[in-house]
Amino acid sequence: MRKIDELFGFKVLHNQEEKNYEIFDVPIFPQETIQSKRLYSEIERYNFLTRDVNFPLKLDITERVVEVEKKVIEFFSMRDLFNVIERDKNRFINTDTFLKVNLVYENKKSILTIIYYTISSEGTTEISSLDNLQDFIFITFNKKKFTKKFITPRSSKYGCVCNDIVNIPLIPLLWLDYDSNNNLKYFEHFELIEEDQNLPF
Numbered sequence: 545m546r547k548i549d550e551l552f553g554f555k556v557l558h559n560q561e562e563k564n565y566e567i568f569d570v571p572i573f574p575q576e577t578i579q580s581k582r583l584y585s586e587i588e589r590y591n592f593l594t595r596d597v598n599f600p601l602k603l604d605i606t607e608r609v610v611e612v613e614k615k616v617i618e619f620f621s622m623r624d625l626f627n628v629i630e631r632d633k634n635r636f637i638n639t640d641t642f643l644k645v646n647l648v649y650e651n652k653k654s655i656l657t658i659i660y661y662t663i664s665s666e667g668t669t670e671i672s673s674l675d676n677l678q679d680f681i682f683i684t685f686n687k688k689k690f691t692k693k694f695i696t697p698r699s700s701k702y703g704c705v706c707n708d709i710v711n712i713p714l715i716p717l718l719w720l721d722y723d724s725n726n727n728l729k730y731f732e733h734f735e736l737i738e739e740d741q742n743l744p745f
Contacts, residue, residue, distance in 0.1 A: 550675065552586075553579040572684045573713050585678055588716040591672065595640060595719060600675065602667030606658065608632055612654040620709050622734040629658055631722070633728040642717045646683050647709060661717075685713045711737050 549556045571573060574584035610628055612620060629643065640663040648655050662679065671677045701741040721729045 552583045553655065554583060564585040570714065572710060573687065574682075574686050578652060584716065588678055589674060591716050591718065592642070592677070597640065597663065599677075600672045601663050602665060603669040604664045604667045605669060605672060606632075606635075606662070608658045608662070610658075611655045612656055622711070622737050625656075625709075625712075626728075626730060626734060628656065629720075630728050632658070632660065633722070633726075636660065636720050637722060637726050638718075639664070642719045644681055644683060644717055645712050645715050646685075647712045648686060660720075681717060683713070 554567050554570060565696070567583070570583065571580045574581055579647065608628065625645065642661050644659045644661070646657040658682075669680075671680060715733060718731050718733060723729055
């Protein structure tokens with residue numbers, strides 16, 4: 545059964561069978577409106593609270609910076625993004641680590657940054673509360689540097705296809721989860737993006 549609701553001024557389709565939500569007409573950038581920032585904030589709170597974490601806490605912060613080639617960026621997918629993240633999986637096994645993703649177009653280069661936040665008693669950044677954490681990790685995307693190159697649908701033999709990376713500004717904090725063999729689990733958020741694309745290839 546599907547039900548149309550409203551959340552912070554956005555229409556929401558609740559698929560009760562698949563237990564997920566589809567939110568309509570959300571701006572590309574979380575900071576664009578008060579409503580979009582509130583919505584994004586609530587999604588992040590929900591994601592964070594799937595773990596039993598107490599405040600105050602300390603964080604170790606690690607970044608992976610990747611330059612994505614010009615010929616690749618237009619077809620960069622969620623799977624490609626996961627493959628970048630997967631390079632770092634071994635360093636975060638048996639830790640409570642979540643990530644955020646940033647992307648800018650600067651000096652004619654596409655720069656992708658994966659920011660890892662590991663909760664550690666020896667961390668150098670102290671966070672007093674969940675509100676404090678959300679303010680600290682919030683990324684204000686520079687609209688001028690997140691150019692039309694990233695958000696213009698690409699053309700293909702299948703018609704006009706939206707570029708996966710248009711979703712990057714709206715990717716909330718994501719925990720790194722592993723299976724019993726220490727393989728990094730694919731993010732459900734990425735799966736939902738891929739399902740929404742509904743590509744025939």
